[in-house]
Amino acid sequence: MTPHSLAFYMGVITSGTVLGAKPTDTPDRVTSILGSDYAENSFDDQSMWRDYGMVEFFWCRESRDHAWTGHHFTLQVHRLSMGGNTVNRALRERYGRFGRRLRFDRLERVLTTRGVHLEGVPNPNAPAYTLHWQPASQVCVLVFRSAERGSRQRDSERIGDVHTVSSSMTAEQVAWYRSRYGDQNA
Numbered sequence: 001m002t003p004h005s006l007a008f009y010m011g012v013i014t015s016g017t018v019l020g021a022k023p024t025d026t027p028d029r030v031t032s033i034l035g036s037d038y039a040e041n042s043f044d045d046q047s048m049w050r051d052y053g054m055v056e057f058f059w060c061r062e063s064r065d066h067a068w069t070g071h072h073f074t075l076q077v078h079r080l081s082m083g084g085n086t087v088n089r090a091l092r093e094r095y096g097r098f099g100r101r102l103r104f105d106r107l108e109r110v111l112t113t114r115g116v117h118l119e120g121v122p123n124p125n126a127p128a129y130t131l132h133w134q135p136a137s138q139v140c141v142l143v144f145r146s147a148e149r150g151s152r153q154r155d156s157e158r159i160g161d162v163h164t165v166s167s168s169m170t171a172e173q174v175a176w177y178r179s180r181y182g183d184q185n186a
Contacts, residue, residue, distance in 0.1 A: 122181035
């Protein structure tokens, strides 16, 4: 991981945006920031997401007659371990080279030294993954912790690697996770 890519992740976690693109922004606004090199995907007329490599933005709408409403974004950090051209041009131009993995302990240490703390949140993927939440930005970080017995590690993940960084997880969602999966301080 380069210091510049670490700055990118810290910026996303503290601001809840990707280069200023908010999870609630329109598809056109996100594309104006991240560029037109994306794959567009949809399950139906009411949902869509654009895959910008490591970054994905998601939208929904009531019907074809309604405008898209931004729902969330996800950084698919685990894709970096596969190599290739996973980081899109806008991010490379701003932050340079990205390492093949993001170690959670290093990220958390740098965030803590800057006064940014992550709360542990119970989740349905435990114990294979732990979930950490930044309340001010409503960003969550999913961390690989252990391979399930009898399964192979996905995408060459190592224990302690960040799997995804996502927005937005509200306080109500965190409360629901805690009531459903128990209280933990991961």
